[in-house]
Amino acid sequence: MRYLCGGALVALIMAWVAAAQAQSLSYAGLRDDAPERYTVVRGDTLWDISGRFLRHPWQWPEIWQVNPQIRNPHLIYPGDIIYLADCNGRPCLRLERGQGVVRLSPEVRRVPHREAIAPLPLEVVEHFLRRHRVVDEAEGIENLAYVVGGDDRRLVSGAGDAIYVRGALPDTGRLGIYRLGERYEDPQNGELLGIELLGVGRALWLRRDGEISRLEITESDFEVRNGDLILPVEEREWAGQFLPRAPERAISGRILAVPGGVQFIGRLQVVALDLGRRDGIAAGHVLRVEQQGELVTDPNTNELIQLPGEEAGLVMVFRPFEKVSYALVMQATRTLAVGDRVYHPDRRELLADAP
Template sequence: MARDDNAGQRRSRWAWQKRGAVALFSVLLVSVLLAAPVSAWERLRDDAPERYTVQTGDTLWDIAARFLHAPWQWPELWRENPQIDNPHRIYPGDELTLRDCLGEPCIRLERGQHVVKLSPDVRTLPHREAIEPLPRDAVEAFLRQHRIVDSAEALNELAYVVAGDDKRLISGAGDMIYARQTDHARDESAMVRGESLGIYRQGEPYAGADGDVLGLELISVGEAVLVRREDDIAQLEVRRAEQEVRNNDIVLPLESPFSDAPFMPRAPRNEVSGSILAVPGGVRFIGRLQVVAIDLGTQDGMQPGHVLRVDQQGERVNDPRTQEVLQLPAEEAGALMIFKPYDHVSYALVMEASRVLAVGDRVRTPR
């Protein structure tokens, strides 16, 4: 009888061990499945086209959004096209084909070759403009009106207005003004006769969460050209003025909107975290295709084309049992693309907004 009891106990222990092993295996399996990376094919939209012809007016973001849930993952879908001199340039009429490249989704570009027949007549081929990465008109006007200098020390090294013609205190379009160049201004941004120059006035400083000034905003008041120069004094003719030009206004060569480097929407390589500092122009609420200033710059690894997600702080609620105040998790609310980074501050364009964004919302590397 005791022998039967011992055998029953052994069978019971074996059954429990077996059930425990199965449970442990199930937990490990679930953990592996949860930790497994998302398939590249799952990044594709369900309605992603197998073939798309680039249209006039498209932007690189628009095209990427046709294929991907997250347009900033475009470089992972794009593949080098050896038959194209510059694969980062896409033109209206180009054919983009979705393919399987060794088990991974990829985009191949097909570009028709122009065939020109010789004849006595002179024929001019139409010039094709490459599509832009983001709406150029949404940022060009902004960049003519706004720019950033890193510090008050840097501001003091720039050329500045010292007088108007005939002792005018304020000047407008068609008037002559005089500007003084510091030694640093002559070295870093020499004025060239006939070249357009921007006239700016200092706006609000951009300060970080710790109160340190990250940059000083300059707001355009007009444009001028160099007429002549004698030593450190330059005579300028005001060609355009949105506001009156005053003494101590800053004079700088105009900025170009984009660099010549490839400009593609992509996530930063490193993990970054910052916040929206301001909306130039004083707008309170932020929507799609509006420009914002963020507290991340080239010193943080920001480059033109980098995409950041925008998170909004979760609501504060009362626990129904303990009445303690709880902070709900942050919610993803949009995405923005860097188009003009400075040392510690960058201008970015809001590309997506599922909610109304606001100053103080957090920005970070997208998942």
């Protein structure tokens, strides 16, 4: 394995592009200004690093080559080096593992723990996931445990207060307190796609007496009321990070809603899509967004017509449910809105699957 520099690198990139074009490959997607080597720093995301090397970050899996001698090569840490290499005449990216050593004269200390870089800005995602989740109608909202009263006859409760809950609950693990939010329905056929739950707080199970459990509220974002729902907190393990990538097949849907009621959507905002696991959507899938064309009146016929849509950005799915998904807006060249179309980022896939 060797590194490349100077004119040799330029010549090799040109050769790669020529070879890719000859094989109808997409590696003309390698940026002209792609660095030969890049050292990962704290605060980087996989999306950021992909964008340094590729015009289209979702092509990362196509060009990433696993180093078999490196433990957990799909996890990338601050201090690691990503570099361009030649893999049998095709461009690829490889990993040189950083040592995680900080030199403090006159001694050397090993950093005890390093967190792998995230695929996207996790502070945005984690905050959102604490406040929002979706349940399918099949899960049965009516079967979920719910608050029936507060300690000392309180009608509303907060952090430090005890509450009484009716229904089946685990006596271990973290519990979330939720309130019914928006009903997500298919605008075309009215199918119920899911029910949004809004996070109210967290609680700790204390004891059970028959079908009634006593919980202590450990934290609350809002006042806890009778009727609020109690569910085990979803444990999200980000260590096994997902890769930004295109869906395996052609797919098309719409921006269904913007949690929080925002009307206009920009970069790093969360959107709900009318696509889910049943449609083949998975965490890490990147979709292109097409802004809806404007409705105008034909000056000659007075007909109301819709102008063609325009490419407007990219979203990456981070939490798929059965029929809907939450995605983060990674790029926005125009203001996005509910109803905008989302589809496979590579138009050739759409053409290949067209009837």
